Amino acid sequence: MDTKELLKKVRKIEIKTRRLSDHIFGGEYHSTFKGRGMTFSEVRQYQYGDDVRNIDWNVTARTIIPHVKVFEEERELIMMLMVDVSGSELFGTEEQFKNEVVTEIAATLAFSATQNNDKIGLILFSDEVELYVPPKKGRSHVLRIIRELIEFQPKSKGTNVAEALKFMRNVMKKKAIVFVLSDFIADDYKQTLKIAAGKHDITGIRVYDKHEEEMPNIGMVQMQDEETGELLLVNTQSKSVRKNYAKFYHEKVDYYRDSFAKSGAGTIDCRVDESYVKKLLGYFKRRG
Numbered sequence: 001m002d003t004k005e006l007l008k009k010v011r012k013i014e015i016k017t018r019r020l021s022d023h024i025f026g027g028e029y030h031s032t033f034k035g036r037g038m039t040f041s042e043v044r045q046y047q048y049g050d051d052v053r054n055i056d057w058n059v060t061a062r063t064i065i066p067h068v069k070v071f072e073e074e075r076e077l078i079m080m081l082m083v084d085v086s087g088s089e090l091f092g093t094e095e096q097f098k099n100e101v102v103t104e105i106a107a108t109l110a111f112s113a114t115q116n117n118d119k120i121g122l123i124l125f126s127d128e129v130e131l132y133v134p135p136k137k138g139r140s141h142v143l144r145i146i147r148e149l150i151e152f153q154p155k156s157k158g159t160n161v162a163e164a165l166k167f168m169r170n171v172m173k174k175k176a177i178v179f180v181l182s183d184f185i186a187d188d189y190k191q192t193l194k195i196a197a198g199k200h201d202i203t204g205i206r207v208y209d210k211h212e213e214e215m216p217n218i219g220m221v222q223m224q225d226e227e228t229g230e231l232l233l234v235n236t237q238s239k240s241v242r243k244n245y246a247k248f249y250h251e252k253v254d255y256y257r258d259s260f261a262k263s264g265a266g267t268i269d270c271r272v273d274e275s276y277v278k279k280l281l282g283y284f285k286r287r288g
Helices: 002-032 055-063 098-115 139-153 162-170 190-197 239-263 276-287
Strands: 038-044 065-074 080-084 119-125 129-136 178-184 201-208 219-226 232-233 265-272
Touching: 002 080, 002 098, 002 139, 002 239, 038 219, 055 065, 055 139, 065 162, 080 098, 080 129, 098 178, 098 276, 119 139, 129 139, 129 162, 162 178, 162 190, 190 201, 190 239, 201 239, 239 265, 265 276
Parallel strands: 080 119, 080 178, 178 201, 201 265
Antiparallel strands: 038 065, 119 129, 219 232
């Protein structure tokens, strides 16, 4: 992809997702994810309805007029976007591939965080951590993240969610809001997730295509595993083949839901032909 085409794609995504974050998600994001606590702001004269526990007795004694301490939420937070860039994210039978929907969701979340002056970081992972962009503030930083999501070429096609979570734990010393965007066709990450969710506010966003859920009956088909590169001749007319595939797929989905539920982390399931706007908004409102 040349520079001109890349910039055009980045701009298109910015216009769409920034509008969403400005008009829909900004307030919901703020009310859902709280700051680290309350910090002292100022002292002012007591007004009817003020909490008497906040009276500043030193100032009150000095001025002979009741004064109260005013506190405000310490708002600055860190959002970490963990994005699966494995081969299976290139799957898509509807208008968009999974990785394109993931990019839009990540951009919307990033702009929502920017509205609140929060820092945003990025981890791209396959079966290893492919790229780490440390958290920073500002529009130009978000645009860099979008560029990486569009043009990054991973070295590997596998998926290892546990390895990515371990890396995140090591680099994030302060509590962060973490969104893991993947199809979660993976396993062996339950314990790692539980440990990470003990410190960080984690949400898994499963992006999937409806045609992944069941194998269609279309005869003998040559298929390639996007994560291993292996070519297979598959008889989709076979009931046992379709049954085994469905079993494999739903076991992965059940593992994902069970792992996140038991760790106390949140989940959003988003099919590529559904509105991720409604899914995100509904999640924020439930949590808020």
